[in-house]
Amino acid sequence: MITRWQETNLKEALKERRGVHLTGVRQCGKTTLAEFVAGSNMRHLSLDDANYLAAAKNDPINFVNRLDNKTLVIDEIQKAPELLNAIKFKVDHDNSQGQYLITGSSNLRFVKAVKDSLAGRFGRIRLRTFTLGEIIGGKGNFLSSAFARDFSQPYPLLDKREIIHYAFNGGYPETLNLRLRTKRAWFNEYLDDLLTKDIQEITEVRKVDSLKRIALWMMAYSSKFFDLTDLCAASQTSKETMGNYITGLKTLYIIDEVPAWVENDYAKICKRPKFFASDSGLLANLLGWDEDSIYYNADSCGKLIETWVYHELASLAEMDLGYEIFQYRDTSKREIDFIIKNSSNDLLGIEVKSGTVNSDDFKHLKWFGSKFAKSKFTGIVLYAGNEILQFGDGYYAVPLSALAI
Helix, strand or coil, rough: CCCCCCHHHHHHHHHHEEEEEEEECCCCHHHHHHHHCCCCCCCEEEEECCCHHHHHHHHHHHHHHCCCCCCEEEEEEEHHHHHHHHHHHHHHHCCCCCCCCCEEECCHHHHHCCCCCCCCCCCCCCCCCCHHHHHHCCCCCCCCHHHHHCCCCCCCCHHHHHHHHHHHHHHCCHHHCCHHHHHHHHHHHHHHHHHHHHHHHCCCCHHHHHHHHHHHHHHHCCCCCCCCCHHHHEEEEEEHHHHHHHHHHHHHHCCCEEECCCCCCCCCECCCCCCEEECCHHHHHHHCHHHHHHHCCCHHHHHHHHHHHHHHHHHCCCCCCEEEHHHHHHHECEEEEEEEEEECCEEEEEEEECCCCCCHHHHHHHHHHHCCCCEEEEEEECCCCCCEECCCCEEEEEEEEHHHC
């Protein structure tokens, strides 16, 4: 079994909190991790089972009764929002730790039927699809090492084709060993199931064909800035409907939104967010890309690798709640792919290059560091090489593969 980077956080949360909500995109491994961490001291109920779902909706209070003080694991909690109030009632009358471990494939903050998310009572942990580091046995140390400017830890030596291979495959456990044709069919069936079943249960979106078209459009724009007005016009969709579609895709964790860094009154800062596919394999396979051809297509290669980098960084950041991820763009066309802030308010700027590196690749990082950084600022260009190179005090070219340390 591949060790998940969130395993330790989940174990600690169950020891310290009355319950934990383990959330993430469907089929990323939540149930496997929940069962492994809870061990024999659990009772497992899945709301994918029609019988359990009917019982949960009919009698939520008795459904959440625990037996023999075992942790009650409930899968796909978003299917029966009624259970959240029942669980709230239970934990408000019992302060003991580790009572409940609920999993869900939807972001409850966007689900209208959810009146209480158990905030303050439950810990919340997001699980993503496998990272490269998890697959090869890394420890999840990249961000702490980058902020410390300590790159002494060994990292895997991977060339550009190998990085593309990992990014193209993505991190869904079910697809890791599938042949291309089978993998592509799996991803298309997966998206169809999400849009015809899952989203119907939690949102008011009903036009599945339109939603699928927008989902594929968002895949094509992963890591790129775009004007929502242009997208509405091209798809003949109102802004309100488009907003509902995008919220639906975020609710199911198909796409993620990265906010702009705006911690300054600099008038030229663009406040528009950037969207990413939540898994680079999902992006590549839904768009029907060919792994060999991507190597020679600069636009597709850049989009794939930046989406993959986002997934790796987000997985790392979510191991420690002290990290926040932003992106930067201004009207002078200066862009920085990622700005990461730690709990000490130090900043880490990251640019992503799918090829070689030179001094010009650092010009926006150095400009940002000199203009905005109030505390320690480190600038990194992730590139398709194998050597760590220094480009001035606090500025480094770092291999993409070092994300896996």
